[in-house]
Amino acid sequence: MFVRSNEDANQNSIPEDLGKYKVARSGDLVVNKMKAWQGSLGLAPVDGIVSPAYFVFEADFDVPRFGEYLLRSKPYVAKFAAASDGVRIGQWDLDIPRMRNIQVSLPQAEEQAAIVRYLAHANARIDKAIAAKCRLISLLDELDRSVENGLAGSISSMASGGREISWLGALPYTWLVVPAKRLLKEVDRRSKTGREGLLSLRMREGLVDANEFTETPIPPEDLVGYKIVHPGELVMNRMRASIGLFGVAKTTGLVSPDYSTMTVADGVDPHFYLHLFKTDLAMAEFRRRSNGLGTGSSGFMRLYYEDFGPIALPLPPIEEQRRVVQDIQGQHTETLPIRSRASREITLLQEFRARLVADVVTGQVDVRGIAATLPDAPESFENAVLTIDDEFQEVLSEGEN
Known part of the structure; x- marks a missing residue:
């Protein structure tokens, strides 16, 4: 608490x-x-x-x-x-x-105190390791955002007397301007059985199997009424559109009823718009068009399809869309293995913490002897953060091996 x-x-x-x-x-x-x-x-x-x-x-x-x-x-x-x-x-x-x-089942007060001392030190070390890996992921996120924002910059550099979009700027003369609803059409297919499998929309991983991120899978009967999405369709989290939370489905599955699911028109590569929607310019436009309680990415602001559909979007020739996607994904490919490894290690550290606490507090592991050698207070997390840079360099080195 x-x-x-x-x-x-x-x-x-x-x-x-x-x-x-x-x-x-x-x-x-x-x-x-x-x-x-x-x-x-x-x-x-x-x-x-x-x-x-x-x-x-x-x-x-x-x-x-x-x-x-x-x-x-x-x-x-x-x-x-x-x-x-x-x-x-x-x-x-x-x-x-x-x-x-x-x-x-409660041990004597002295043993309770010893367990608390031991776990305080253990948790401080685990928190320090997790913080280093979280910082690595944060820096990779910044790098990926800079790559996506480079898309907006490249559009400006190619502009040569073409049309303009208020939120994006000038376009190359070969590009069209089309409302989003003509390129991305909302569909609302509801599951009758819930057996299609739940997908979770993650910021960088996109749409993934929800079971990868939970120890308690939701039973199919509780997924009746969730939306069905098919490969190649675009998914938007209405409450998180302003921070670029979109994804392209790789498999058929289910997503939250609070998401928008959209099919794509002919001549559209959904991944081009996935990257465009993660640029700072697009997210600012989504924030402007969202409505509800709260401001920015907090509260209950939502971008409904009725407000998303009229947004003017650029439509490059399909060959240019694919070239942009290939360039961006090529750069993301370099960061993905490091990010995946760091995320997996965070999960393992959290699982280790849960097992350790369970074993210690239930008496499966006796830590009284170790606790007696430890100082009353572990190194504070604030002080530990100051030394993260050293371990951060180790994480980077490991990622290169």
């Missing part, structure tokens, strides 16, 4: 009337009743208020931090899942009588 500020980039707005909110005292156990099966619970760090959708319980742990580690470990999250029920997995509610029957 954490203390939320007004600057937090949270999709849920804070209501003016907080009369129904619950008071949680420091050390109380707070549980999101609909997401306890995902481990959405923790001990309140300070006195405060929480959503009416949460349960608040008094908790009595000799070492509160140990209690949080224990209840959020995989074995205990599974117990919370078993104590939840409902029609579908995304709508499960925690059943309080069943929750009260969960057996909790």
Whole structure:
């Protein structure tokens, strides 16, 4: 749990009337009743208020931090899942009588303190390694964005008395100007069985199998009504169009009902527009045309097809589209192996952390001897970040091997 500020980039707005909110005292156990099966619970760090959708319980742990580690470990999250029920997995509610029957095994206070000390040091090292790999991915993202923004620059350099688009500028004289709805037509095919397989739209990976990013696959019956997308079609996340979250389907599958799925006209390479939509100029135009609550990429701003369709787009000859795509993808190919490796290693580190915590808090691994040799406080994460550059260079070197 954490203390939320007004600057937090949270999709849920804070209501003016907080009369129904619950008071949680420091050390109380707070549980999101609909997401306890995902481990959405923790001990309140300070006195405060929480959503009416949460349960608040008094908790009595000799070492509160140990209690949080224990209840959020995989074995205990599974117990919370078993104590939840409902029609579908995304709508499960925690059943309080069943929750009260969960057996909790606690070591002596001294061992709880030793475990907390050990895990604090272990987590600091894991966080440091993850931060280095995240920074690498962030720099690769910047490089890829510069490549895509180069597309807009190359268009300007080729312009020679052609038409102009307000958000993009002048075009080569051989290029046409066409509204998006003539090139990309929205379709709305709904699944009747949910068995087509769920696809997840990622910023750089595009549309991928959702099972690569979750340990709890959604059952087919919960995917009925999701949209069907076919290979070569363009997908737009309405709430994230302003940050370039588009993708081209490689396989037939399902996407969220909140996405727009679009077929492409003859003479259109969807990957050309995929790269164009990730340029700063295009994202600024998408932000301008989005509507709803909030501003920019926060709140509930959405780019609906009705607002997307009239946007003027350039239409180069298909040969030029393919040449641009080939050039950009050739440059992305150089960064993709490093990015994939770093992402995979982050996933492995997170899995290692989850296994380590579970083994330690349940007594499968005795860390009292090691903990006794450790200082009371690990190196702070802020100080650790200062030394990331050294490890970052090691990551880069590994990527070249």
